[in-house]
Amino acid sequence: MDNQSSSSSSSFSIKDGLKTEPDSVFKNKSLLRSDRIVDEDRIVGRDNQLSEVIRLLKVGLYGDTPEDMLLYGPSGTGKSLIMGAVSQQLVAIGEENGTDIAVVELNCRNLKSEDRAAYSIIDQLARKVGVETKIAKKGVSTSEKYTRLFDLVSDHLDLAIIILDELDLLWGNRRSKNETPAFADLLYKLTRSDRIGGLDGEIAVSVLTNNAKKIEENLDSRTESTFGPQKILFSDYDANQIQQILQRRQDAFYENTLEDEVISKAAAFGAQGDGDARKAIDLLRFAGTFADRQGDDKVTASHLERAQEKVEQQYTLDIIGNVSLQKKAVLYSAALIDVYGERDDSKIPNPTIYQVYSDLCSRQGMNLRSEESVRRWMREYETMGIVQSQRTSRGKAKGIHTEYSLEKNAENIVKTISEAEGRFPGLDEIRNQIQNQVNQKLRTFYRY
DNA sequence: ACTCCACTGGAAATGAAGGCAG
DNA sequence: CTGCCTTCATTTCCAGTGGAGT
Numbered sequence: 001m002d003n004q005s006s007s008s009s010s011s012f013s014i015k016d017g018l019k020t021e022p023d024s025v026f027k028n029k030s031l032l033r034s035d036r037i038v039d040e041d042r043i044v045g046r047d048n049q050l051s052e053v054i055r056l057l058k059v060g061l062y063g064d065t066p067e068d069m070l071l072y073g074p075s076g077t078g079k080s081l082i083m084g085a086v087s088q089q090l091v092a093i094g095e096e097n098g099t100d101i102a103v104v105e106l107n108c109r110n111l112k113s114e115d116r117a118a119y120s121i122i123d124q125l126a127r128k129v130g131v132e133t134k135i136a137k138k139g140v141s142t143s144e145k146y147t148r149l150f151d152l153v154s155d156h157l158d159l160a161i162i163i164l165d166e167l168d169l170l171w172g173n174r175r176s177k178n179e180t181p182a183f184a185d186l187l188y189k190l191t192r193s194d195r196i197g198g199l200d201g202e203i204a205v206s207v208l209t210n211n212a213k214k215i216e217e218n219l220d221s222r223t224e225s226t227f228g229p230q231k232i233l234f235s236d237y238d239a240n241q242i243q244q245i246l247q248r249r250q251d252a253f254y255e256n257t258l259e260d261e262v263i264s265k266a267a268a269f270g271a272q273g274d275g276d277a278r279k280a281i282d283l284l285r286f287a288g289t290f291a292d293r294q295g296d297d298k299v300t301a302s303h304l305e306r307a308q309e310k311v312e313q314q315y316t317l318d319i320i321g322n323v324s325l326q327k328k329a330v331l332y333s334a335a336l337i338d339v340y341g342e343r344d345d346s347k348i349p350n351p352t353i354y355q356v357y358s359d360l361c362s363r364q365g366m367n368l369r370s371e372e373s374v375r376r377w378m379r380e381y382e383t384m385g386i387v388q389s390q391r392t393s394r395g396k397a398k399g400i401h402t403e404y405s406l407e408k409n410a411e412n413i414v415k416t417i418s419e420a421e422g423r424f425p426g427l428d429e430i431r432n433q434i435q436n437q438v439n440q441k442l443r444t445f446y447r448y
Numbered sequence: 449a450c451t452c453c454a455c456t457g458g459a460a461a462t463g464a465a466g467g468c469a470g
Numbered sequence: 471c472t473g474c475c476t477t478c479a480t481t482t483c484c485a486g487t488g489g490a491g492t
Contacts, residue, residue: 115478141477173479324480351454370482375455391455393490399453400489449492456487467476 024292025299031252032285034076034278037084042248045241046078052232053086057204060090060159061099065202068191068227072212073234076276079208080105080165087161100156102128105163108170110322114182115142117170118189121162122149129156146189153203160203162190168211171383183215184223191226205229236275243267245277246284253288259300262287266304279311286310309412316408316416319384325421326369327377332417332424333357334378334387338410339427340438343446346410347390347403350378355441364423378404386413394446 030036043050053069060066071079087103094101104124111117122145129152153160164170164186172182190205207229209215219227237245246263266287270280284299286307291299320328333356337348354374361368381387387404394401406413411427418426 113478369480371454372456372483373481376481391489394453398491399451399455401454451492452490454488456485458485459483461480461482463480464478465476468474470472 023295025253025257025288025297026292027254028252029285029288031249032281032288034281035080037088038081038249040085042245043078043081043085044244044248045237046082046234049078049232049234050082050086052230053082056230057086057090057161060101060161060202060204061093061097063158065159066161066204068204068229069206070212070215070229070231071206071208071234072231073210074236074274074276075210076270076274076278077234077236078277079234080163083163083206083208087163090161094158099158101159101161102157103161103163104128105165107165108168108183109166109318111170113172114170114185114189115145117164117182117186118142118145118149122152125149125152125160131156143189158202161206162203163206163208165208166210167207168209168214180220180223181218184219187219187227188223191223237271237277238275239267239271242270242275242277242280246280249281249284252284253299257288257291257298259298261301262299262304265301269304269308279315282311282314283307286314312409312412313416313419316412317420319386320417321420326366326373327380328417328421329360329364329366329424330357330374330377331381331386332414333360334404335406335410335413335417336434337438337442338406339414340431340435341442342439343442347405348387349442349445350375350402350404352438352441352445353378353404356438359437360424375402378402398447 026032031038040050049071053071056069057066071083073079084105087101091101091103093099102125104121106117106120106124108117111120131152164183167183167187170181170183170186172185187205187207190203205227207215212231243264246267250258250263262284266280266283269283270276270278283304284307287299287303290303290306290310291297294303296303320331323331330353334348334353337352337356338346341348354371357374358368360366378387378389382389382404385407387406390403390405391400392403393399414427418424
């Protein structure tokens with residue numbers, strides 16, 4: 001009878017190994033997560049926006065319903081940060097003085113329909129409140145979902161703050177041009193609740209977007225009458241502000257683990273063109289991770305450089321990570337044409353995309369989808385901001401066609417997709433084979 | 449005016465998830 | 471559990487459109 005568990009004589013102790021702190025430049029890595037809610041002394045240069053949001057939300061503590069809000073401005077300018085920080089405190093204060101407030105933040109990027117969004121809101125809210133809603137994903141009509149949402153609010157809350165991040169991306173599957181996009185329907189149903197009465201608790205909706213125009217232009221008159229938000233503009237950070245933001249998060253690292261110029265270089269990268277603080281923060285985090293991985297005890301400019309590529313790749317993945325295999329295959333094909341095409345205008349003709357995609361499908365043993373589908377997907381990519389299109393003609397009575405150009409680095413796209421879906425080969429593995437095929441197809445198409 | 453062929457958008461078909469009554 | 475009914479998402483079908491050269 002051997003009793004191994006109690007008489008271990010191994011010189012290596014799992015417990016001790018686990019207990020010692022990991023060798024890292026990070027003291028508190030989570031400070032560099034851009035989605036994390038930070039305390040107010042880390043917020044830089046958003047005083048007006050902050051006080052405006054506070055002014056609008058605080059009536060919720062005194063039995064009123066806060067007005068709906070539209071926070072707009074480029075990405076990485078603190079919209080989500082400020083909304084999150086204020087509403088979190090609001091909940092805390094509410095707890096002290098007996099007001100039941102719940103906050104639901106919903107990123108609409110990966111939601112495909114109004115129904116999914118409604119489901120997601122109820123699901124989160126139920127969890128916050130601590131009830132079993134037993135709401136079904138499907139088989140229950142969307143309007144029934146709203147009913148249960150309103151019941152939930154009535155029964156358990158004085159105020160529900162619903163934050164809809166990147167709402168402009170909730171476009172949905174419009175069957176025709178006159179149909180309203182999904183976000184308009186969602187907004188209407190959520191805001192209408194205030195007017196129909198019978199609701200004990202109240203709902204305040206905050207929309208966060210970098211494309212306010214797209215939202216405002218697509219609201220039907222019905223929604224306009226129920227959703228009249230207070231608008232708050234978030235402008236780009238300047239280089240100086242980004243540097244301050246990074247400095248105020250410097251304590252994510254142990255002392256003396258950052259080389260002198262690292263902060264200013266990271267800030268410069270974030271300020272490059274678009275004043276995006278999120279980018280700078282992500283960059284710093286990735287750089288630190290690289291340093292750790294290599295066992296270095298200082299973060300250097302060279303770590304920063306490697307991190308830069310990684311950040312770009314991560315952002316591409318954020319956009320296309322959730323699209324289907326078929327759609328990835330199409331974008332991958334388009335990117336291959338950009339990389340290997342011999343033409344110097346680096347235009348990507350739509351019919352050639354289909355051909356390259358067809359080849360890819362047969363090599364990969366995938367089912368081939370129709371040309372219409374591929375066209376629709378390319379148009380989708382255009383609304384995501386990954387490609388741009390232009391209608392043009394080949395001349396000699398060969399009709400019109402659409403030419404695409406990529407908004408992002410083509411090699412980056414190929415690499416990202418190939419890493420996300422192992423079945424698609426990386427650039428180096430296929431160079432010779434593909435280069436010829438691509439150029440031959442281009443020649444056939446343009447007849448030269 | 450005609451032709452080429454790529455493009456467009458509505459609508460039908462197909463597929464998938466899941467509720468609910470018996 | 472089974473059969474039948476929703477709802478929603480995806481894909482294809484198809485008839486019509488459009489730009490430039492002949």
